[in-house]
Amino acid sequence: MPSDTESTGKLVYKRVLLKLSGEALMGPTEFGIHMPTCLQFAEEIATALRDTGVELCLVIGGGNIFRGLAGAANGMERSQADSMGMLATVMNALAMQSALEQVGVPTRVQSAIPMDTVCEPYIRRRAIRHMEKKRVVIFAAGTGNPYFTTDTGAALRAAEMSCDAMFKGTQVDGVYSADPKKDADAERYDHLAYQDVLARDLRVMDASAVSLMRDTNIPIVVFSLHKKGSLQDVLLGLGTSTVIS
Numbered sequence: 001m002p003s004d005t006e007s008t009g010k011l012v013y014k015r016v017l018l019k020l021s022g023e024a025l026m027g028p029t030e031f032g033i034h035m036p037t038c039l040q041f042a043e044e045i046a047t048a049l050r051d052t053g054v055e056l057c058l059v060i061g062g063g064n065i066f067r068g069l070a071g072a073a074n075g076m077e078r079s080q081a082d083s084m085g086m087l088a089t090v091m092n093a094l095a096m097q098s099a100l101e102q103v104g105v106p107t108r109v110q111s112a113i114p115m116d117t118v119c120e121p122y123i124r125r126r127a128i129r130h131m132e133k134k135r136v137v138i139f140a141a142g143t144g145n146p147y148f149t150t151d152t153g154a155a156l157r158a159a160e161m162s163c164d165a166m167f168k169g170t171q172v173d174g175v176y177s178a179d180p181k182k183d184a185d186a187e188r189y190d191h192l193a194y195q196d197v198l199a200r201d202l203r204v205m206d207a208s209a210v211s212l213m214r215d216t217n218i219p220i221v222v223f224s225l226h227k228k229g230s231l232q233d234v235l236l237g238l239g240t241s242t243v244i245s
């Protein structure tokens with residue numbers, strides 16, 4: 001296992017799951033999918049793949065389109081609403097596949113809810129094979145079960161794929177003691193223990209996702225999605241991030 005703190009300029013994590021929230025795909029808009037933003041992420045991923053040789057899989061949330069909790073609050077049966085949330089993640093996965101293929105990155109979408117005419121079903125061994133062939137695999141429909149989130153789906157897939165790290169792309173370059181956009185004294189952490197995140201309720205990811213990463217000993221790397229080249233830098237052990245391990 002590579003060290004997660006060394007700054008070598010060499011690939012630190014050979015296989016990585018990158019989790020993006022659905023909201024990241026909205027770009028400057030208030031709802032839905034902003035294709036220029038998807039294309040920016042796709043370019044960033046294409047550069048990182050070309051220059052580092054990393055094996056990459058993606059999980060994208062659905063909050064830019066539909067959240068089960070919001071549907072339930074609006075009078076819908078919760079499991080039914082969660083199914084709609086999971087379908088939203090499939091839409092996002094297809095949009096990102098389109099963006100990645102426009103920049104020349106071969107991509108497969110695998111859905112936890114089978115929909116054979118749209119994408120592949122989730123098959124663990126097949127997903128691993130795709131990554132070995134340097135295809136990006138996008139895991140859609142979360143865990144396939146209601147009452148879960150895509151953070152937990154991402155943690156589950158990272159464990160199943162034996163990833164060396166789960167990367168969480170956010171608005172800022174790591175985990176801070178307070179919101180750095182509101183509090184000038186907010187302090188960024190270079191490193192946190194899983195237990196710190198859970199006990200202090202730092203809300204990096206759902207507690208169930210963090211505990212699964214703790215149990216499987218997979219580091220969570222929180223970094224900025226908005227700084228050009230940051231994905232590649234963090235893969236190479238450079239740049240700024242918070243490592244939870």
Ligand code: UDP
Pocket residue numbers: 020021022023060061062063064066067068069081082083084085086088089141142143144145146147148149150151153
């Ligand atoms: N969802 C679900 N099971 C899963 C993953 C997701 O039911 O395993 C539903 C849930 O309704 C959730 C929605 O899909 O609100 C969108 O996912 P999430 O809220 O995690 O998206 P994000 O906040 O990352 O955009």
